[in-house]
Amino acid sequence: MGCRASLFSLAAAVTSLQAVSAAAVDPRDAPALIRWEGPVFAGERDKTLYVTDVGDLWNKVLDMNPQWVAEVADLDETNHEFGVPSVCGADSGIATGNSDEVTHILTRLRALKGYWTLGAGRCHRLGCGQNTGVYWCNDNAWGIRTSAKALYLRGSHIRDICCHRRDGSLYSGDPMSGVEAFPDNDPEAAHSRVAVGYGSCVDNNAVLPLVYTFPGKLGACRA
Numbered sequence: 630m631g632c633r634a635s636l637f638s639l640a641a642a643v644t645s646l647q648a649v650s651a652a653a654v655d656p657r658d659a660p661a662l663i664r665w666e667g668p669v670f671a672g673e674r675d676k677t678l679y680v681t682d683v684g685d686l687w688n689k690v691l692d693m694n695p696q697w698v699a700e701v702a703d704l705d706e707t708n709h710e711f712g713v714p715s716v717c718g719a720d721s722g723i724a725t726g727n728s729d730e731v732t733h734i735l736t737r738l739r740a741l742k743g744y745w746t747l748g749a750g751r752c753h754r755l756g757c758g759q760n761t762g763v764y765w766c767n768d769n770a771w772g773i774r775t776s777a778k779a780l781y782l783r784g785s786h787i788r789d790i791c792c793h794r795r796d797g798s799l800y801s802g803d804p805m806s807g808v809e810a811f812p813d814n815d816p817e818a819a820h821s822r823v824a825v826g827y828g829s830c831v832d833n834n835a836v837l838p839l840v841y842t843f844p845g846k847l848g849a850c851r852a
């Protein structure tokens with residue numbers, strides 16, 4: 630019952646996102662900043678920064694502290710069942726991005742540690758490169774806050790199960806897209822979701838992922 634309820638909730642979220650996207654304003658007209666709180670100097674209190682995305686944050690942190698050391702993700706972090714299935718490829722409705730760039734963005738997101746805050750009813754593109762984006766969308770009527778690690782795990786789970794070929798592999802640079810919701814009982818980020826897929830980096834970071842409809846410029850998932 631719990632799995633079926635989760636599938637229904639995620640399908641409803643995708644439908645809701647599609648409806649909002651259809652009425653979306655020009656992405657360049659939307660607000661562009663998102664809040665991050667995290668460690669910059671060892672042994673000091675966390676800093677609060679307003680940035681466009683993880684690339685912007687990466688540069689700002691290194692400018693403040695050139696000796697800053699990235700946190701390397703544990704490969705075992707993603708090897709467990711989340712309980713909220715991902716919706717992949719054509720079922721997600723999101724145009725595909727480059728699988729290698731998805732990994733690159735997610736790795737930076739995890740390395741920067743800290744916590745991200747997203748405003749009510751907003752989507753924000755957390756990272757972009759090579760026509761690929763990683764997004765976080767909030768269905769709540771209030772702002773939410775969650776860890777970089779939690780966002781990384783959702784995005785990694787999409788990457789690890791979506792758009793793989795029939796032999797189960799995902800080749801370097803394969804096109805891929807997908808969306809996964811946080812569980813309804815998540816204490817921080819319930820009724821929000823992470824999406825990966827196409828991203829036009831010249832568009833504002835508040836662009837909705839479903840503005841770019843499947844399959845998009847990079848084509849459908851490989852068979």
